[in-house]
Protein backbone atom coordinates (compact mmCIF):
# COMPACT_ATOMS: atom_id res chain seq x y z
CA UNK A 1 0.00 0.00 0.00
CA UNK A 2 1.47 3.39 -0.97
CA UNK A 3 2.73 5.15 2.19
CA UNK A 4 2.96 8.58 0.57
CA UNK A 5 -0.46 10.14 -0.07
CA UNK A 6 -1.67 13.60 -1.10
CA UNK A 7 -4.99 14.90 0.25
CA UNK A 8 -6.63 18.03 -1.10
CA UNK A 9 -8.07 19.91 1.92
CA UNK A 10 -9.38 23.08 0.27
CA UNK A 11 -9.13 25.05 -2.94
CA UNK A 12 -9.79 28.69 -3.79
CA UNK A 13 -9.74 29.33 -7.52
CA UNK A 14 -6.61 27.58 -8.79
CA UNK A 15 -4.93 27.80 -5.36
CA UNK A 16 -4.90 24.60 -3.25
CA UNK A 17 -4.36 23.75 0.40
CA UNK A 18 -3.28 20.13 0.79
CA UNK A 19 -1.28 17.69 2.85
CA UNK A 20 1.15 14.97 1.86
CA UNK A 21 1.33 12.15 4.40
CA UNK A 22 4.64 10.27 4.43
CA UNK A 23 6.21 7.63 6.73
CA UNK A 24 8.35 10.43 8.24
CA UNK A 25 5.57 12.94 8.82
CA UNK A 26 3.17 15.25 7.02
CA UNK A 27 3.91 18.05 4.56
CA UNK A 28 1.42 20.92 4.60
CA UNK A 29 0.98 22.53 1.20
CA UNK A 30 1.56 25.07 -0.23
CA UNK A 31 5.00 24.19 1.13
CA UNK A 32 8.37 25.90 0.88
CA UNK A 33 11.30 23.47 1.08
CA UNK A 34 14.60 24.91 2.38
CA UNK A 35 17.56 23.65 0.37
CA UNK A 36 20.06 21.49 2.28
CA UNK A 37 22.47 21.03 -0.63
CA UNK A 38 25.23 18.86 0.88
CA UNK A 39 23.25 17.47 3.80
CA UNK A 40 22.91 20.76 5.65
CA UNK A 41 20.78 23.88 5.32
CA UNK A 42 23.73 26.26 5.42
CA UNK A 43 24.30 28.04 8.76
CA UNK A 44 21.28 26.37 10.39
CA UNK A 45 20.88 23.55 12.92
CA UNK A 46 18.23 21.05 11.70
CA UNK A 47 15.99 21.86 14.71
CA UNK A 48 16.17 25.57 13.81
CA UNK A 49 15.00 24.73 10.28
CA UNK A 50 12.05 22.88 11.81
CA UNK A 51 11.31 25.81 14.17
CA UNK A 52 10.91 28.14 11.16
CA UNK A 53 7.96 25.88 10.19
CA UNK A 54 9.53 23.69 7.51
CA UNK A 55 7.96 20.22 7.16
CA UNK A 56 10.43 19.03 4.50
CA UNK A 57 13.84 19.96 3.13
CA UNK A 58 15.66 19.34 -0.12
CA UNK A 59 18.92 17.44 -0.65
CA UNK A 60 20.98 17.69 -3.84
CA UNK A 61 21.89 14.36 -5.40
CA UNK A 62 24.76 15.84 -7.47
CA UNK A 63 26.64 17.13 -4.40
CA UNK A 64 25.96 14.08 -2.22
CA UNK A 65 26.91 11.53 -4.91
CA UNK A 66 30.27 13.27 -5.35
CA UNK A 67 30.90 13.85 -1.65
CA UNK A 68 30.56 11.86 0.62
CA UNK A 69 29.06 9.39 -1.93
CA UNK A 70 25.65 7.68 -2.04
CA UNK A 71 26.89 4.26 -0.90
CA UNK A 72 28.78 5.89 1.99
CA UNK A 73 25.64 7.76 3.17
CA UNK A 74 23.65 4.51 2.89
CA UNK A 75 26.30 2.72 4.99
CA UNK A 76 25.90 5.46 7.61
CA UNK A 77 22.14 4.89 7.84
CA UNK A 78 20.84 7.14 5.07
CA UNK A 79 20.58 10.91 4.75
CA UNK A 80 18.05 11.43 7.60
CA UNK A 81 20.34 9.69 10.10
CA UNK A 82 23.48 11.24 8.59
CA UNK A 83 22.22 14.83 9.09
CA UNK A 84 19.79 14.08 11.95
CA UNK A 85 16.71 15.46 10.20
CA UNK A 86 13.96 12.92 10.88
CA UNK A 87 11.20 14.55 8.81
CA UNK A 88 10.63 14.24 5.05
CA UNK A 89 13.41 14.93 2.55
CA UNK A 90 12.98 15.50 -1.19
CA UNK A 91 15.99 14.89 -3.41
CA UNK A 92 16.51 16.05 -6.96
CA UNK A 93 17.86 13.74 -9.67
CA UNK A 94 21.23 15.48 -9.99
CA UNK A 95 20.77 16.18 -13.70
CA UNK A 96 20.15 19.91 -13.42
CA UNK A 97 23.30 20.48 -11.38
CA UNK A 98 25.43 18.28 -13.65
CA UNK A 99 24.51 20.68 -16.47
CA UNK A 100 25.13 23.78 -14.35
CA UNK A 101 28.14 22.77 -12.21
CA UNK A 102 30.05 19.78 -13.65
CA UNK A 103 32.87 19.83 -16.17
CA UNK A 104 33.22 18.04 -19.53
CA UNK A 105 29.59 16.92 -19.68
CA UNK A 106 28.48 14.47 -22.37
CA UNK A 107 24.75 13.90 -22.75
CA UNK A 108 23.51 10.84 -24.68
CA UNK A 109 20.30 8.80 -24.84
CA UNK A 110 21.69 6.64 -22.03
CA UNK A 111 22.32 9.52 -19.62
CA UNK A 112 25.08 12.01 -18.85
CA UNK A 113 28.77 11.49 -18.13
CA UNK A 114 30.77 14.25 -16.46
CA UNK A 115 33.81 15.19 -14.41
CA UNK A 116 33.38 16.27 -10.80
CA UNK A 117 33.83 20.02 -10.26
CA UNK A 118 35.51 19.06 -6.96
CA UNK A 119 38.29 16.65 -8.00
CA UNK A 120 37.82 15.95 -11.71
CA UNK A 121 36.80 12.30 -11.16
CA UNK A 122 34.57 10.73 -13.84
CA UNK A 123 30.92 9.95 -13.15
CA UNK A 124 27.82 8.80 -15.00
CA UNK A 125 24.20 9.65 -14.22
CA UNK A 126 21.46 7.65 -15.91
CA UNK A 127 17.76 7.48 -15.04
CA UNK A 128 18.46 4.14 -13.36
CA UNK A 129 21.55 5.30 -11.41
CA UNK A 130 19.76 8.45 -10.22
CA UNK A 131 16.86 6.39 -8.82
CA UNK A 132 19.44 4.08 -7.19
CA UNK A 133 21.31 7.01 -5.60
CA UNK A 134 18.13 8.67 -4.27
CA UNK A 135 17.02 5.30 -2.87
CA UNK A 136 20.43 4.80 -1.22
CA UNK A 137 19.99 8.25 0.38
CA UNK A 138 16.60 6.96 1.59
CA UNK A 139 14.83 10.05 0.29
CA UNK A 140 11.05 10.32 0.79
CA UNK A 141 10.27 12.09 -2.51
CA UNK A 142 12.54 11.41 -5.47
CA UNK A 143 12.78 12.92 -8.95
CA UNK A 144 13.15 11.42 -12.41
CA UNK A 145 16.28 12.34 -14.37
CA UNK A 146 15.37 14.98 -16.95
CA UNK A 147 16.99 17.48 -19.31
CA UNK A 148 16.30 21.12 -18.53
CA UNK A 149 17.23 23.70 -21.17
CA UNK A 150 17.59 27.43 -20.62
CA UNK A 151 15.11 29.90 -22.12
CA UNK A 152 14.85 31.37 -24.70
CA UNK A 153 15.39 28.32 -26.91
CA UNK A 154 14.51 27.11 -30.41
CA UNK A 155 11.28 25.09 -30.55
CA UNK A 156 13.03 22.02 -31.98
CA UNK A 157 15.53 22.09 -29.11
CA UNK A 158 12.70 22.38 -26.54
CA UNK A 159 10.95 19.46 -28.28
CA UNK A 160 14.10 17.29 -28.33
CA UNK A 161 14.78 17.83 -24.61
CA UNK A 162 11.11 17.30 -23.70
CA UNK A 163 10.92 14.01 -25.62
CA UNK A 164 14.22 12.76 -24.13
CA UNK A 165 12.90 13.64 -20.66
CA UNK A 166 9.74 11.62 -21.36
CA UNK A 167 11.80 8.58 -22.37
CA UNK A 168 13.87 9.07 -19.20
CA UNK A 169 10.64 9.39 -17.20
CA UNK A 170 9.60 5.94 -18.38
CA UNK A 171 13.00 4.43 -17.50
CA UNK A 172 12.90 6.17 -14.10
CA UNK A 173 9.46 4.73 -13.34
CA UNK A 174 10.66 1.22 -14.28
CA UNK A 175 13.80 1.56 -12.14
CA UNK A 176 11.70 2.91 -9.23
CA UNK A 177 9.92 -0.45 -9.13
CA UNK A 178 6.87 0.91 -7.28
CA UNK A 179 8.61 1.38 -3.94
CA UNK A 180 5.75 1.93 -1.45
CA UNK A 181 7.67 3.93 1.19
CA UNK A 182 8.72 6.81 -1.04
CA UNK A 183 7.20 8.87 -3.88
CA UNK A 184 8.48 9.35 -7.43
CA UNK A 185 7.70 12.59 -9.25
CA UNK A 186 7.79 13.11 -13.01
CA UNK A 187 9.02 16.45 -14.39
CA UNK A 188 7.07 18.41 -17.01
CA UNK A 189 9.28 20.01 -19.65
CA UNK A 190 8.54 21.76 -22.94
CA UNK A 191 10.02 25.24 -22.51
CA UNK A 192 7.51 28.06 -23.04
CA UNK A 193 5.57 26.21 -25.76
CA UNK A 194 2.02 25.29 -24.64
CA UNK A 195 1.74 22.37 -27.08
CA UNK A 196 5.05 20.84 -25.97
CA UNK A 197 4.10 21.36 -22.32
CA UNK A 198 0.72 19.67 -22.87
CA UNK A 199 2.40 16.73 -24.61
CA UNK A 200 4.84 16.38 -21.73
CA UNK A 201 2.07 16.50 -19.09
CA UNK A 202 -0.02 13.93 -20.99
CA UNK A 203 2.99 11.66 -21.55
CA UNK A 204 3.89 11.71 -17.85
CA UNK A 205 0.32 10.94 -16.81
CA UNK A 206 0.18 7.93 -19.12
CA UNK A 207 3.28 6.61 -17.29
CA UNK A 208 1.81 7.57 -13.89
CA UNK A 209 3.61 9.41 -11.07
CA UNK A 210 2.96 10.21 -7.41
CA UNK A 211 3.48 13.90 -8.14
CA UNK A 212 4.34 16.24 -11.01
CA UNK A 213 7.22 18.69 -10.97
CA UNK A 214 7.18 21.64 -13.32
CA UNK A 215 10.69 21.95 -14.68
CA UNK A 216 12.34 24.13 -17.27
CA UNK A 217 11.40 27.35 -15.47
CA UNK A 218 13.30 29.84 -13.32
CA UNK A 219 16.06 29.48 -15.89
CA UNK A 220 16.31 33.13 -16.88
CA UNK A 221 12.87 33.78 -18.36
CA UNK A 222 10.83 36.84 -17.33
CA UNK A 223 8.34 36.28 -14.50
CA UNK A 224 5.37 36.78 -16.83
CA UNK A 225 6.61 33.95 -19.06
CA UNK A 226 6.88 31.66 -16.03
CA UNK A 227 3.39 32.65 -14.88
CA UNK A 228 1.91 32.08 -18.36
CA UNK A 229 3.45 28.59 -18.54
CA UNK A 230 2.08 27.81 -15.06
CA UNK A 231 -1.42 29.05 -15.93
CA UNK A 232 -1.36 26.87 -19.06
CA UNK A 233 -0.02 23.70 -17.46
CA UNK A 234 -1.53 23.28 -13.97
CA UNK A 235 -5.05 22.69 -15.35
CA UNK A 236 -3.53 19.83 -17.40
CA UNK A 237 -2.18 18.09 -14.28
CA UNK A 238 -4.15 15.72 -12.01
CA UNK A 239 -5.93 17.62 -9.20
CA UNK A 240 -5.18 14.77 -6.73
CA UNK A 241 -1.40 14.85 -7.07
CA UNK A 242 1.07 17.50 -5.82
CA UNK A 243 2.53 20.02 -8.25
CA UNK A 244 6.14 21.09 -7.49
CA UNK A 245 7.69 24.15 -9.15
CA UNK A 246 11.44 23.52 -9.13
CA UNK A 247 13.89 26.22 -8.07
CA UNK A 248 11.32 28.90 -7.26
CA UNK A 249 11.79 31.46 -5.97
CA UNK A 250 11.50 34.94 -4.57
CA UNK A 251 8.41 35.66 -2.42
CA UNK A 252 6.44 37.22 -5.30
CA UNK A 253 7.24 34.22 -7.52
CA UNK A 254 5.94 31.87 -4.83
CA UNK A 255 2.74 33.88 -4.24
CA UNK A 256 2.07 33.91 -7.99
CA UNK A 257 2.79 30.18 -8.21
CA UNK A 258 0.34 29.44 -5.37
CA UNK A 259 -2.34 31.50 -7.16
CA UNK A 260 -1.74 29.34 -10.27
CA UNK A 261 -2.11 25.95 -8.58
CA UNK A 262 1.42 25.09 -7.41
CA UNK A 263 1.75 23.12 -4.14
CA UNK A 264 5.53 22.84 -3.51
CA UNK A 265 8.51 25.14 -3.95
CA UNK A 266 12.25 25.03 -3.29
CA UNK A 267 14.90 27.71 -3.69
CA UNK A 268 18.39 28.52 -2.43
CA UNK A 269 17.44 32.20 -2.50
CA UNK A 270 16.41 32.83 1.15
CA UNK A 271 19.53 31.20 2.59
CA UNK A 272 21.92 32.50 -0.11
CA UNK A 273 20.47 36.05 0.14
CA UNK A 274 20.80 35.85 3.93
CA UNK A 275 24.52 35.06 3.64
CA UNK A 276 24.84 38.12 1.38
CA UNK A 277 23.17 40.48 3.87
CA UNK A 278 19.66 40.64 2.40
CA UNK A 279 16.78 40.26 4.87
CA UNK A 280 13.24 39.36 3.81
CA UNK A 281 10.48 41.00 5.85
CA UNK A 282 6.73 41.51 5.56
CA UNK A 283 7.58 44.84 3.86
CA UNK A 284 9.97 43.45 1.28
CA UNK A 285 13.70 42.87 1.12
CA UNK A 286 16.25 45.09 2.87
CA UNK A 287 19.93 45.18 1.98
CA UNK A 288 21.66 45.40 5.34
CA UNK A 289 25.05 45.98 3.69
CA UNK A 290 23.91 49.50 2.89
CA UNK A 291 25.64 52.17 4.98
CA UNK A 292 22.31 53.89 5.66
CA UNK A 293 21.73 51.33 8.43
CA UNK A 294 24.88 51.97 10.45
CA UNK A 295 23.20 54.23 13.06
CA UNK A 296 19.72 52.76 12.82
CA UNK A 297 18.76 51.52 16.29
CA UNK A 298 15.35 50.25 15.10
CA UNK A 299 14.83 46.48 14.99
CA UNK A 300 14.21 44.90 11.61
CA UNK A 301 10.46 44.48 12.23
CA UNK A 302 9.17 45.08 15.78
CA UNK A 303 5.79 43.50 14.94
CA UNK A 304 7.25 40.30 13.50
CA UNK A 305 6.33 36.97 15.14
CA UNK A 306 10.01 36.05 14.75
CA UNK A 307 12.08 37.11 17.84
CA UNK A 308 15.16 37.51 15.63
CA UNK A 309 13.41 40.36 13.80
CA UNK A 310 12.88 42.21 17.10
CA UNK A 311 15.99 41.36 19.11
CA UNK A 312 18.75 43.34 17.37
CA UNK A 313 19.09 46.78 15.82
CA UNK A 314 19.49 47.20 12.08
CA UNK A 315 22.83 48.82 12.95
CA UNK A 316 24.00 45.62 14.60
CA UNK A 317 22.81 43.44 11.69
CA UNK A 318 24.58 45.89 9.33
CA UNK A 319 27.74 45.51 11.43
CA UNK A 320 27.57 41.68 11.31
CA UNK A 321 27.16 41.77 7.54
CA UNK A 322 29.91 44.32 6.93
CA UNK A 323 32.38 42.42 9.12
CA UNK A 324 31.30 39.12 7.53
CA UNK A 325 30.75 37.69 11.01
CA UNK A 326 29.41 34.11 10.99
CA UNK A 327 26.50 35.21 13.20
CA UNK A 328 25.29 37.42 10.35
CA UNK A 329 24.83 34.46 8.04
CA UNK A 330 23.18 32.48 10.83
CA UNK A 331 20.69 35.19 11.84
CA UNK A 332 19.74 36.28 8.31
CA UNK A 333 19.34 32.69 7.10
CA UNK A 334 16.92 32.08 9.97
CA UNK A 335 15.08 35.36 9.38
CA UNK A 336 14.63 34.65 5.67
CA UNK A 337 13.55 31.02 6.06
CA UNK A 338 11.10 32.04 8.80
CA UNK A 339 9.62 34.70 6.51
CA UNK A 340 9.18 32.18 3.65
CA UNK A 341 7.34 29.88 6.07
CA UNK A 342 5.16 32.76 7.32
CA UNK A 343 4.24 33.45 3.69
CA UNK A 344 3.26 29.85 2.88
CA UNK A 345 1.51 29.36 6.25
CA UNK A 346 -0.48 32.54 5.58
CA UNK A 347 -1.41 31.26 2.14
CA UNK A 348 -2.57 27.90 3.56
CA UNK A 349 -4.83 29.70 6.07
CA UNK A 350 -6.14 32.08 3.40
CA UNK A 351 -7.03 29.24 1.01
CA UNK A 352 -8.85 27.40 3.82
CA UNK A 353 -10.79 30.62 4.50
CA UNK A 354 -11.52 31.18 0.78
CA UNK A 355 -9.65 34.50 0.78
CA UNK A 356 -6.45 33.85 -1.18
CA UNK A 357 -7.01 36.85 -3.45
CA UNK A 358 -7.38 39.18 -0.43
CA UNK A 359 -4.28 37.62 1.14
CA UNK A 360 -2.32 38.10 -2.07
CA UNK A 361 -3.47 41.72 -2.38
CA UNK A 362 -2.63 42.49 1.27
CA UNK A 363 0.79 40.84 0.94
CA UNK A 364 1.66 42.72 -2.27
CA UNK A 365 0.45 45.99 -0.74
CA UNK A 366 2.77 45.53 2.23
CA UNK A 367 5.70 44.80 -0.10
CA UNK A 368 4.89 47.92 -2.12
CA UNK A 369 4.42 50.18 0.92
CA UNK A 370 7.52 48.95 2.76
CA UNK A 371 9.57 51.90 4.01
CA UNK A 372 12.68 49.81 4.52
Ligand SMILES: O=c1[nH]cnc2cc3nc(NCc4cccs4)[nH]c3cc12
Nearest residue numbers: 096146148215216217218219246247248
Ligand atom coordinates in the same frame (compact mmCIF):
# COMPACT_ATOMS: atom_id res chain seq x y z
O1 LIG B 1 13.79 21.55 -15.09
C1 LIG B 1 14.38 21.25 -14.03
N1 LIG B 1 14.66 19.95 -13.76
C2 LIG B 1 15.33 19.59 -12.63
N2 LIG B 1 15.75 20.47 -11.73
C3 LIG B 1 15.52 21.80 -11.94
C4 LIG B 1 16.00 22.74 -11.00
C5 LIG B 1 15.79 24.10 -11.23
N3 LIG B 1 16.19 25.20 -10.52
C6 LIG B 1 15.73 26.26 -11.23
N4 LIG B 1 15.94 27.55 -10.88
C7 LIG B 1 16.74 27.89 -9.71
C8 LIG B 1 18.19 27.89 -10.04
C9 LIG B 1 19.20 27.48 -9.25
C10 LIG B 1 20.46 27.60 -9.86
C11 LIG B 1 20.40 28.12 -11.12
S1 LIG B 1 18.79 28.42 -11.55
N5 LIG B 1 15.04 25.89 -12.33
C12 LIG B 1 15.07 24.52 -12.37
C13 LIG B 1 14.59 23.61 -13.30
C14 LIG B 1 14.82 22.25 -13.09
